[in-house]
Amino acid sequence: MQEKINKYINDINKLSIKNKEEYTHFKNTFLSKNGILNNLFNQFKSLPNEEKKITGKLLNQLKQLVINKANTLSSNEERITKKENLDLTMPAIYSGIGAEHPLSKVQNRIIEIFNKVGFVISDGPEIEDDWHNFSALNMPEHHPARDMQDTFFITLNPDTLLRTHTSSVQIRYMENNPPPIRIISPGRVYRKEDISARAHCIFHQIEGLYIDSDVNFSDLKKMIMYFVHNLFGKDVKIRFRPSFFPFTEPSAEVDIYWGLNSEADYRITKGTGWLEIMGCGMVDPNVLENVNIDATKFSGFAFGLGIERITMLLHQVDDLRLFYENDIRFLKQFNQIH
Numbered sequence: 001m002q003e004k005i006n007k008y009i010n011d012i013n014k015l016s017i018k019n020k021e022e023y024t025h026f027k028n029t030f031l032s033k034n035g036i037l038n039n040l041f042n043q044f045k046s047l048p049n050e051e052k053k054i055t056g057k058l059l060n061q062l063k064q065l066v067i068n069k070a071n072t073l074s075s076n077e078e079r080i081t082k083k084e085n086l087d088l089t090m091p092a093i094y095s096g097i098g099a100e101h102p103l104s105k106v107q108n109r110i111i112e113i114f115n116k117v118g119f120v121i122s123d124g125p126e127i128e129d130d131w132h133n134f135s136a137l138n139m140p141e142h143h144p145a146r147d148m149q150d151t152f153f154i155t156l157n158p159d160t161l162l163r164t165h166t167s168s169v170q171i172r173y174m175e176n177n178p179p180p181i182r183i184i185s186p187g188r189v190y191r192k193e194d195i196s197a198r199a200h201c202i203f204h205q206i207e208g209l210y211i212d213s214d215v216n217f218s219d220l221k222k223m224i225m226y227f228v229h230n231l232f233g234k235d236v237k238i239r240f241r242p243s244f245f246p247f248t249e250p251s252a253e254v255d256i257y258w259g260l261n262s263e264a265d266y267r268i269t270k271g272t273g274w275l276e277i278m279g280c281g282m283v284d285p286n287v288l289e290n291v292n293i294d295a296t297k298f299s300g301f302a303f304g305l306g307i308e309r310i311t312m313l314l315h316q317v318d319d320l321r322l323f324y325e326n327d328i329r330f331l332k333q334f335n336q337i338h
């Protein structure tokens with residue numbers, strides 16, 4: 001039986017097939033119900049055990065060879081048939097072109113607005129250490145304000161975490177660059193939140209930092225007004241609400257009055273017409289000292305905004321989760337919008 005199998009293997013290796021009939025013949029001879037392979041496997045069953053090992057190996061080798069041969073032959077044949085039917089004058093099949101994600105679009109618009117007044121982009125890692133994400137920002141260990149941002153820690157090392165805001169980038173920048181400073185830091189941030197229509201464990205922020213001599217709260221206010229007017233239009237109404245952040249003093253949150261013109265407006269603004277779009281404030285002198293900037297000579301302001309929030313408002317998206325699902329029907333709607 002081994003000799004027989006070896007002979008088949010040799011024959012197939014030499015075999016070349018010229019047309020469909022020969023291919024069908026090959027398949028029938030080896031692979032049909034009463035074909036050579038099935039017969040051999042039947043005979044194999046009654047072999048004495050000592051022979052089974054070697055013969056079985058050979059037999060499987062033959063089987064694989066037959067299958068491979070049949071496959072290459074069939075794809076050759078397909079290629080030949082395709083070539084025959086090829087029509088070079090046919091117009092190309094339109095497969096649609098990709099487009100920028102709505103979050104990227106809004107992020108780029110915001111970056112452009114700040115670029116115009118001299119802010120440059122500064123980047124940092126998403127996996128951060130405690131110092132840059134918390135301690136240097138005036139949130140020492142056990143500071144209750146750390147609870148404002150539920151944090152993902154990496155492994156069991158509490159010093160390694162996923163950044164909860166891009167303020168960490170500002171610390172990195174200030175550590176390496178003397179004032180004057182004018183930067184924005186766009187990026188992905190992480191918080192341990194339950195996922196819902198209004199919250200996600202991943203979202204995007206742009207934070208800004210301005211440090212120079214004699215910077216005061218009215219400079220901050222002016223910058224925010226400039227930004228809001230450029231993004232939402234001149235007529236939009238905003239308010240500054242006193243707030244608290246450990247790294248700024250005084251601190252404020254900025255709300256925008258969007259009105260209640262659609263169902264989405266109701267949902268996005270929880271029925272009030274107002275939506276908080278950013279946090280801001282004058283950089284706390286402790287933060288400046290932490291990065292060796294002389295707080296008696298320099299002062300500055302910082303702000304941070306959520307890109308998802310603003311995109312929801314601008315494009316009337318009432319469920320945050322849609323941004324991450326990659327549903328082409330959702331994304332397509334933004335192709336024409338700038």
Ligand code: PHE
Binds near residue numbers: 165251279
């Ligand atoms: N880092 C704050 C946050 O993520 C936002 C903020 C930035 C507030 C700068 C004030 C100043 O919530």
